[in-house]
Amino acid sequence: MTDPLSKLPMFATDREIAIAIVGKERAAMFVKAVIPQFERKGFPKIDPLHDGRPVPLVRKFYDGYFGITAGFNVAVPDGEENLGAWKPKRESRNKRKPQLGLDGRSQKALLYMVAHPDARTHGAIPDAGMTTMNRLAEKGAVVAGKKDRDGDTEWKVTDIGVEEAKRIGFWHHGKSL
Incomplete structure (x- = not known):
């Protein structure tokens, strides 16, 4: 299967990137809702000189997003909430808490x-x-x-x-x- 991002120019518009990633039907939603969220998580910014986002960095972002590259700090999809992960810390804190219930x-x-x-x-x-x-x-x-x-x-x-x-x-x- 061909990588749709490889068909884009080195700097692409949000619409071009969206079409390559999610297709024409969902591109408008992707530009409006997803890209602003991704920007807060490290998605490449628009380069003002080239009036587009650098496609190699978009690819690198997605490699990290899917866990393909190790050590590249980008957003990863939210996982399941594990409220039990806080339990050891809470238990440790409760050991330091007064235990006798004194007024x-x-x-x-x-x-x-x-x-x-x-x-x-x-x-x-x-x-x-x-x-x-x-x-x-x-x-x-x-x-x-x-x-x-x-x-x-x-x-x-x-x-x-x-x-x-x-x-x-x-x-x-x-x-x-």
Whole structure:
């Protein structure tokens, strides 16, 4: 089969190129709809001196379009959408996301406790009451210990709590603890 582009002059009009590629019946649609899309993807521009597109570059574009040439960066037809390709990235991101479902007050208390290990009672932790401490304990972020001399429960951050504090710090503040 003869290559229809080989019958064209070195510089051809859009209509000539369209007829060679899709035939006379569909040429007008090709010029109007397809060529503008292809131009955004590397289709050769009209050379103002020659008032046409360089046919050898049009051929090269199509070779790349059909995958005939390797390493020539041109448009390729859109393939099937593969939304699963994003899944590993999403899973990786979700591993860094806080996991315990703590509210803002509980997160703040946990971060404070990790940063200030000497703050062991709810009175020593800003904005933390017994409800906040019990919520942290329910999630496994802290454990209740003995009572201090004032009768307040001393709390200790667990390994789960330390890991959650790291995730919170990175997730909300972009930094590790």
